[in-house]
Amino acid sequence: MNILHGNILFSKSYDELVAYEDSYLIVENGKVREICSVLPEQYKNAEVTDYGKGVIIPAFSDLHVHASQYIERGLGMDMLLSDWLNQYTFPQEARFADMNYARPIYDAFIDDMIKHGTFHACIFATIHREATSYLIRRMEERGLYGYVGKVNMDIASPSYLCETVEESLRETEQYLADCQNHKTAKPIITPRFAPTCSEDLVKGLGALGKKYHVGLQTHLVESRWEAQEALRVYPGYKCDTEIYERAGLMENGPVVGAHFIFPAKDDIEIIKRHGGHTVHCPDATTNIIAGIMGVSALHRDGVNITLGTDVGGGHSMGIYTQIGRAVQLSKLKWFYEPETASPITFTNAFYLATKAGGSVFGKVGSFEKDYVFNALVIDGMEDLDFPLTPAQVVERFCYIGTTENIKARYLGGKLIG
């Protein structure tokens, strides 16, 4: 049992952000039991951790991040995608064949993710099974919620990152088999994207997904080039997303499609049919890819949307920074495409980063009854004599805060830093 006092803020839905000022949050067995403005009689003698004017919010979910690119974040950001991949990313990913190289980077990545208040994440590793297994084991040991994927790529890739179909499937199966008993950090099938995966590979992955009951993460219609190239490599398919549907990869667990900037009508129908989640990665979108996800229109169409940092295409490890950026980009999208797009609010974007993203991992990302208490305390955002509401504290944190403003972190009800 934990009792926290402070201002409490969380999303109930896309349009509803609720604040309980000067209230108590009661945590039992690591889960939210209730929120009340006066402490009930039965808890009168219990110890209360008082965060004063601090704002208690759900921990964040990062639905798309490349752990192996952690080391190159904020570099080459003025390049075009192909140059950035060939000069930075691919040579860098190749080094994860060496465990002595991989271990300290994955350790630093996990530490920094926790520091930034992200406790739930869908993570791309590299093609290397041993390093990927290390990453998922460390996530599990730390009690973090994750879906971690060994990347698959067997065509149109640099020779030093290109697998055969057999290798790719064998290593993936070994990886899935090794992780079967994981409780919070689980494996997920991770074809890089259609242009680097043959049909044989994707079909083989489909069989593994069914056998081991694991979901799918991939880059989905992330650029015009990718959407077109997918159909060139997969003639006879209606759209990028159908490649995974036909392979049976969308029925065994969570489906997470990163970027989803240029969906055809069929992409939207298929992702909805399987309850898949799309991932808006605002900084990556502007750094490397170009184009803005149509958040307002997709939400209207009933597509699940979440947020991702997409480090290293995105530079910041903080999902909270992407909340502000999502609002910004929605205004630019509206400016350029006023017929279909409209601006989103802080309330909308905070929901994407917490409850919507958290829903992929179970009951995390909100403080409704029985949600796991994975939470952060935000403070130090007020200046001089300009008092802020809890929502304003968190809005300012998302725009100009740093990890220093995260004063406490709770994972499964336990204070971890």
Next chain:
Amino acid sequence: MNILHGNILFSKSYDELVAYEDSYLIVENGKVREICSVLPEQYKNAEVTDYGKGVIIPAFSDLHVHASQYIERGLGMDMLLSDWLNQYTFPQEARFADMNYARPIYDAFIDDMIKHGTFHACIFATIHREATSYLIRRMEERGLYGYVGKVNMDIASPSYLCETVEESLRETEQYLADCQNHKTAKPIITPRFAPTCSEDLVKGLGALGKKYHVGLQTHLVESRWEAQEALRVYPGYKCDTEIYERAGLMENGPVVGAHFIFPAKDDIEIIKRHGGHTVHCPDATTNIIAGIMGVSALHRDGVNITLGTDVGGGHSMGIYTQIGRAVQLSKLKWFYEPETASPITFTNAFYLATKAGGSVFGKVGSFEKDYVFNALVIDGMEDLDFPLTPAQVVERFCYIGTTENIKARYLGGKLIG
């Protein structure tokens, strides 16, 4: 005499960023004397401050910032411009009639600007002379380079922020007269923008500009609405910029036009004719205004471009954050307007933030011989075993650094923090 050792990085031009690794920078009488890889014989016994792998760069210039909006930065960022002005900005600015309110905010603003490595700035205050005088005096006392303006607005403004022409001119003249002996922080005439200034007011300001030899800062073609509204209020004028040219406001000192997102051909011709500077404020552009300045095309056309934070429309006090953001927005502009726009590089954007912006204030913003040594030392950006070049250190700083990564600050050759 100061001798610093480290990696030295600065812009020579829009396309040329030069790095001197493991070198010495010799400062004499507060100015750069020379940079050398081996310390000349005559300095053999001089004391050297060694910054090791730290990168010594010129301090930044913020060409557009509202000091009075400092207190509201990062709030209401999902609003539309008119709501944001009426709910946050105007009521907030009105409070600067009270010196007890103004002083601590302006002090905090200056401290935070220095903390963020900005030593040269074009600043909007409010309509209130007394508070504006306090701000410019504090800037002068701290040795910061600035152009600070008492804002003028006499039409279409909330009653509590609306001056009569007579008041506005009288207070402005008093302000200009009071600052005549300032050395580094100087006054500048600051009509808010054409839609809130009558022709009589602007003409009167023109006469003051001539009499006191002071320049002009204003918001220029910042939105489609503003460009149109300016011409509605000023019938018979060809464009927004002509309003200030006809009033004689563009011939007495620096001319700084913030945003310049929707210039007509005439705006461009007039600003070039007077050697004026435009200010790109990437975050403000996406937060509040919408639309992206055409940096690549304006540069090709020979227009001077600089960077601004535009706090509080922009949220971050760090011009360094706007370097990354300028690169990002140039890619989005290119995506949406490929016929006229092209992406800019980190080299280009760093030049805008240092040498280009600095040129408004004199010889600051570069380390060529005889430039005033206003400088920062950047460090702590390297991770694990991924060595970075000096340009990569600074690029990463601009994307994910914080003020903690500014390890030293020099103003006029003196270490100030």
